[in-house]
């Protein structure tokens with residue numbers, strides 16, 4: 001079977017700083033690196049490294065950055081026929097500052113991602129079992145992707161990030177919705193982000209159809225899958241993060257791969273949690289995304305961690 005990802009492709013310009021700049025402040029970086037990224041590309045790489053046959057729908061510019069990104073994705077074995085090259089548009093760029101604690105600020109310049117129109121959404125590969133999207137490409141395109149006719153049993157996953165209030169109209173098109181605690185607060189209009197599993201059960205209010213599941217990622221507290229009449233919490237593997245760039249994307253891509261392999265959402269949670277924990281151990285998004293054997297080994301060595309409760 002296969003995972004099909006529709007989403008953004010960016011070049012990440014990462015600056016490591018002592019402390020994040022306040023409004024009006026200029027700070028000097030210790031160092032700068034250019035790494036592959038974008039929520040869509042990160043999720044596609046996470047699915048591929050977790051073992052899924054993966055196809056990507058996206059857009060880059062006809063610039064050097066676009067060619068670099070297409071080559072990087074193809075080198076992962078990802079099907080790139082669905083990636084459009086838009087003449088005259090720059091490839092998406094994310095300017096990311098990371099402080100000494102791993103906290104970050106991200107500004108995304110969408111470039112070609114904003115030109116990914118609904119008409120470009122077509123099935124690539126005949127064996128797709130899982131559709132996976134996020135919100136760094138136009139909402140109308142995500143709608144076309146999730147609403148397209150698909151084989152019975154296809155699982156539609158939306159990682160509703162970055163948080164866009166108008167995107168809540170897409171939630172009813174999904175089988176699995178993934179948000180972090182800050183996105184959950186925004187979608188529910190809560191004053192504060194839910195800080196623990198009990199508070200995250202408020203995600204039940206997002207459920208739009210009976211069999212839907214909402215996953216809330218809670219950083220060091222792992223993730224909770226919330227259904228209408230039950231919930232399942234998987235604690236995180238304990239790590240000291242280098243940075244958290246792309247960790248949520250890694251979670252979503254790894255989860256999609258395990259569902260593609262036939263697991264339920266609840267069965268897939270520990271693997272996705274562990275993959276995301278790995279991703280925080282290296283700099284940036286794509287370079288830090290783990291391959292399946294490393295994640296399986298980590299889970300074997302921590303039998304009581306990452307297990308759903």
Ligand code: RIB
Nearest residue numbers: 010037038039094246285
């Ligand atoms: O989620 C992390 C990603 O967000 C980065 O790779 C950056 O490109 C932005 O899209």
